[in-house]
Amino acid sequence: MLHGLSRLLPDIRRGGLDEASVYRRPAHYRARKGLVPAKGMLECPVCGRRARRFLPFGVSGRRNAQCPDCGSLERHRFLWLFLAERTRFFRRTLRVLHTAPEPCFEAAFRARHRRGYVTVDRYSPFADVQADLTALPFPAGRFDVVLSSHVLEHVADDRMAMAELARVLKPSGWAVLMFPFDPRRPTQEDPANDTPAKRLAAYGHPYHYRIYGNDAPDRLAAAGLPATVVASRRFLSGHRLRRFRVNTNHLLLARRAGTEA
Numbered sequence: 233m234l235h236g237l238s239r240l241l242p243d244i245r246r247g248g249l250d251e252a253s254v255y256r257r258p259a260h261y262r263a264r265k266g267l268v269p270a271k272g273m274l275e276c277p278v279c280g281r282r283a284r285r286f287l288p289f290g291v292s293g294r295r296n297a298q299c300p301d302c303g304s305l306e307r308h309r310f311l312w313l314f315l316a317e318r319t320r321f322f323r324r325t326l327r328v329l330h331t332a333p334e335p336c337f338e339a340a341f342r343a344r345h346r347r348g349y350v351t352v353d354r355y356s357p358f359a360d361v362q363a364d365l366t367a368l369p370f371p372a373g374r375f376d377v378v379l380s381s382h383v384l385e386h387v388a389d390d391r392m393a394m395a396e397l398a399r400v401l402k403p404s405g406w407a408v409l410m411f412p413f414d415p416r417r418p419t420q421e422d423p424a425n426d427t428p429a430k431r432l433a434a435y436g437h438p439y440h441y442r443i444y445g446n447d448a449p450d451r452l453a454a455a456g457l458p459a460t461v462v463a464s465r466r467f468l469s470g471h472r473l474r475r476f477r478v479n480t481n482h483l484l485l486a487r488r489a490g491t492e493a
C-alpha cells in the first residue's frame with residue numbers, strides 16, 4: 233500500500249518515473265499524520281483508535297478512509313474483522329505468508345505468529361523476502377495461511393502468481409485474497425493497456441493490470457485455490473459498517489481441499 237501516490241501521478245503519466253522507483257521510496261510506506269479527531273463515533277478494530285473523523289485517502293481523497301493512528305483503510309478493517317471473527321488466525325500460531333504487508337498489520341501479525349510469519353514484496357526494503365509472486369522462493373506446502381491484499385492486480389501474469397500461492401500453501405491451507413473487484417461484470421483487462429498512463433485511464437491506477445470481476449473465483453479455482461466471495465455488506469451490519477468505516481468491499485476466502493479455516 234502506497235501513500236502519496238496522487239502527488240506522483242503527473243510524473244508517472246509523463247513516463248518520468250518507473251514503477252520500481254515509486255515502490256522503493258521508504259516515505260511511501262508511512263501514513264501521513266494530520267487531523268486531530270475528537271472521541272466517539274468511529275472505531276478502528278486494528279489499533280483500537282476511536283475518533284470522530286478519519287483521514288482522507290486515495291487519488292480521489294475518500295473521506296474518513298484512513299485511521300489516523302495505524303493507517304488502516306476500509307479494506308484493512310474489513311479484513312481484520314473477518315480474520316478475527318471467521319477464522320482461527322488470531323487464536324493459533326500459524327505459518328503465514330503475507331504479500332506486500334500493510335504496515336498497520338505487521339506488528340500484530342508478527343507478535344501472534346512469531347517466526348511463522350513471513351512477509352514478501354517485490355520492491356519494499358521492509359519485507360522479509362524480496363521476490364516476485366510468480367516465482368516464490370519457498371518450498372511447496374510451506375504455509376498454513378496466505379494473505380494477499382491488493383497485490384494480484386499489480387501482477388501481469390496473475391494466473392502464475394495464483395498458482396504459486398496455491399503451491400506454497402499446505403494441502404489444508406487457506407488464503408484470503410483481496411483486489412479491486414466488481415462482482416457485476418467480468419474481469420476488465422486488456423493487453424493494449426501497456427503503459428502506466430493507459431492503465432491509469434482504464435483501471436484508475438497506473439500499475440494495475442485489471443479490475444477483477446465475477447469470474448475471479450473461477451480463475452482462482454483453475455490455479456488450485458477454489459474460493460468464495462465475502463461481501464462486506466453481508467458480513468457486517470449497517471451499524472458496524474458505519475462504526476468501523478468499512479465501505480462496499482469484497483474478499484475471497486480460498487481453501488485447499490479438506491480445509492477448515
Ligand SMILES: [Zn+2]
Pocket residue numbers: 276277278279280281299300301302303304
Ligand atoms: Zn487504527
